[in-house]
Amino acid sequence: METRGRWLWWLRRIVVAAAVSAWWQQANSEPQINLLNRGCSQYNATNTADFFNNLNATFSGLRTRLSGGGRRFATAEQARSSDPVYAMVQCRNYMSGPDCLACYDAAVAQIRNCSAANGARVIYDGCFLRYESNNFYDQTTLPGNVQICGNRTASQPAAFNAEAQTLLRDLETATPRINGYFAASTRQVSNLTVYGVAQCAETITQSGCRDCLAVAHGNIQGCLPNGDGRAIDAAYNILGATQLQGPNIYSYKDLKTATNNFSEENKLGEGGFGDVFKATLKNGNIVAVKKLDISYSRAKADFETEVRLISNVHHRNLVRLLGCCSKGSELLLVYEYMANGSLxxxxxxxxxxxxxxxxxxxxxxxxxxxxxxxxxxxxxxxxxxxxxxxxxxxxxxxxxxxxxxxxxxxxxxxxxxxxxxxxxxxxxxxxxxxxxxxxxxxxxxxxxxxxxxxxxxxxxxxxxxxxxxxxxxxxxxxxxxxxxxxxxxxxxxxxxxxxxxxxxxxxxxxxxxxxxxxxxxxxxxxxxxxxxxxxxxxxxxxxxxxxxxxxxxxxxxxxxxxxxxxxxxxxxxxxxxxxx
Known part of the structure; x- marks a missing residue:
């Protein structure tokens, strides 16, 4: 505990493979370049010359945007090439302009250690920087989130815990409703003050911000009544959209059971591409299964190649492909289920x-x-x-x-x-x-x-x-x-x-x-x-x-x-x- 007993609690969520952090500690006016997390894709760009030109132009664009008008958040991209680069930076909103730029410059120097990796991220106390080969700006949270707790316990644990919990709830409720998704508040604990700040990326939706804060809230509670702690999304230690990850492979037998043998009562719709069925998986999750019958000679090989590509397309306005299954000439695609159906x-x-x-x-x-x-x-x-x-x-x-x-x-x-x-x-x-x-x-x-x-x-x-x-x-x-x-x-x-x-x-x-x-x-x-x-x-x-x-x-x-x-x-x- 610092001598003046001033605690800063921070709750922050950006996007998948971006920073989610929460902590309470004494506030300082400085670049805050204590490294929290860093990760590089295991895949490299195909054309390194184009890639580095795009990366340099994108980083330059981010700095220009941060330098003008006191901004603390920016995106930039160089998308028209074989090795596109999409990037995002966000500083803590309370930071001064020079401190934000200093933190950003340190993050750029750190992230360049990933060399030609086609995706990377760096998370400091004061700022976050990420780039990818795909547009990730509207991504929210994924399963698997953890907290990092300090080793100091508040001097008045019960009182601190109660006030911090109230502050968490207030910020979780208020932040998504505020333009810019940034909120700050305080609560008194006897002779101590709990400081709270919550911030979401400007590129996600209000509901996305709300979901992310709910996840971070749940995680950070595990640190109480510790005097400092952070909640970090486990997705940061995975590579997310950085690499083309394989789709989930489902068992034909399981999908057949989940759809009640592709029964008429489970049919959601039909069309030229195939019939769609509602399916309840063993774990209770409800999905939609599209049953295709593509009989040309290279169907299976092309199917697997294209499904790998399509399963890595993530956007708020695209139905998510969860996985696939093939048996003979039958090819099955498993999608997220949409309760309201079609337009x-x-x-x-x-x-x-x-x-x-x-x-x-x-x-x-x-x-x-x-x-x-x-x-x-x-x-x-x-x-x-x-x-x-x-x-x-x-x-x-x-x-x-x-x-x-x-x-x-x-x-x-x-x-x-x-x-x-x-x-x-x-x-x-x-x-x-x-x-x-x-x-x-x-x-x-x-x-x-x-x-x-x-x-x-x-x-x-x-x-x-x-x-x-x-x-x-x-x-x-x-x-x-x-x-x-x-x-x-x-x-x-x-x-x-x-x-x-x-x-x-x-x-x-x-x-x-x-x-x-x-x-x-x-x-x-x-x-x-x-x-x-x-x-x-x-x-x-x-x-x-x-x-x-x-x-x-x-x-x-x-x-x-x-x-x-x-x-x-x-x-x-x-x-x-x-x-x-």
Whole structure:
């Protein structure tokens, strides 16, 4: 105990493979470069010249951001290369600017000891620095968390313990609700004062911050009534997204039992890629099991390679692939279970009309964020090819999570779908892909635009206008927008007081911009995110209707999977395109 008996308690959680620390001790104004934790990936970058150029540029960017405006948190990345670098730094919010920079400089010098490792982290008392080859900014906590306790016991253990517990609860409750996720408080223990600080990374969600603080709270209680201690996430001593770790391998027998022999009553849905079943594992966890039947010759080898890649894709708006199983021609994928099911239930299914305007906007935004990650932020570009409401799942808080985002990668290059009937899905397939087989990320952008129209209208893309036997949703949207009657597209179940007319117009404009032709006229998903978050309309880039309207009755048929028939060879079976 220090002579003045002043105790500092710190509770801090950043992200998986980032620092979670909590301690109480006397506060000092200094860089606080006592090393708590350091780790390097066991994998090295493939092109060291590119890697070090990217790493140096990223570290420079972080320092520039910390140097301006008194910031204590920053991210930077160099993502467009074979060896991308994503980095994050965070200083304690109470630190002075010079102390924060001094701590950061020490962390950079320390982390360079990892040489060409494609991921590393350094945790000091005063700051935290991490870089990875994948975007990790929104990661939260993982199982396996421990505390590091000091060897000094408070002079008044009972009183100290009670006040510290109260302070823990207060900070756990308050911090996620405060802008910037930073809170500080004190509580009196006789002639002592307990100082508390809680901080979360600015890039995680409010619920993510709440979850992380709950974990850290539970861990740090094990140190009481010690006078100092820290809670550190065990994930820091694992490498997380730094390396491509293998997926969990499940027993076919166990999955068969968990799904009650893949019974109809356990079926959650079905589609071109396969049927999905609810499964209750032996440990009581509920998961979703997708049953595929891919019979081409290299199926198993390609399956294992791609599942290894896909199982390392972690994002708040992507359904997590937990593992896989293969038996003969049957290939099973095990996903996290989403209790609210798919979006189509809430648009035109048994839950129709129950979504508020805010929920609909959040779903649109979350879907865009997930696609932006797949297209631009993961170290390889993943094109979904089948964006539609049934492939957008909703968690308990109605946040969107894209499902089946990796399944297209499991198919041969000359094949776009497992189904023997469709290549893509009726009403969502971009014309250049349906007609010519031209595949780019703009195919997903087109489908996303159609989904926006479905979300705000509560109608299927393939439903015709009641007043016309030729106008499908996309065609009707263009017509109403051009005539200034776009408000007629709003779902009748929506409360008109929940949104402004200009907000509705903006959503329709974004949807139509996404469905323009040629594909180069469509925005990237990151550009869409910026537009969604801005207050301005998209009138500066107002949508221009294509010279033809892609009728949603267009049907692209393929021959059986075993023949490997290409989409571009199926143009004879496409129904006519309708002129303007």
């Amino acid at each position: 189509d239930r809430f648009l035109y299914g048994d839950k129709r009309g129950s979504l508020t305007w805010k929920q609909r906007f959040d779903i649109i935004f979350g879907t865009a964020r997930g696609l932006a990650y797949l297209h631009e932020q993961y170290h390889v570009c993943i094109i979904h090819r089948d964006i539609k409401p049934s492939n957008i799942l909703l968690d308990d808080e109605f946040q969107a999570k894209i499902a089946d985002f990796g399944l297209a990668r499991l198919l041969p290059e000359n094949q776009s779908h497992v189904s023997t009937k469709f290549a893509g899905t009726l009403g969502y397939t971009a014309p250049e892909y349906a007609v010519h087989g031209h595949l780019s990320e703009k195919v997903d952008t087109y489908s996303f635009g159609v989904v926006i129209l479905e979300i705000i209208s509560g109608r299927r893309s393939s439903d015709m206008n009641a007043d016309s036997d030729t106008e499908y949703l996309l065609e009707e949207a263009w017509k109403l927008y051009e005539s200034g009657m776009h408000q007629k597209l709003a779902d009748e179940a929506l409360d008109s007081n929940e949104f402004k007319p200009e907000e509705l117009k903006k959503m329709i404009e974004i949807a139509l911009v996404c469905t323009q032709s040629p594909p180069s006229s469509r925005p990237t998903m990151s550009e869409i995110l910026v537009t969604l978050l801005s207050d301005r309309s998209v009138e500066q880039q107002a949508p221009t209707r294509p010279s033809f309207s892609y009728a949603n009755r267009v049907l692209v048929e393929t021959t059986s999977v075993s023949t490997g028939s290409s989409t571009s060879n199926a143009t004879a079976s496409i129904s006519q395109f309708t002129g303007r």
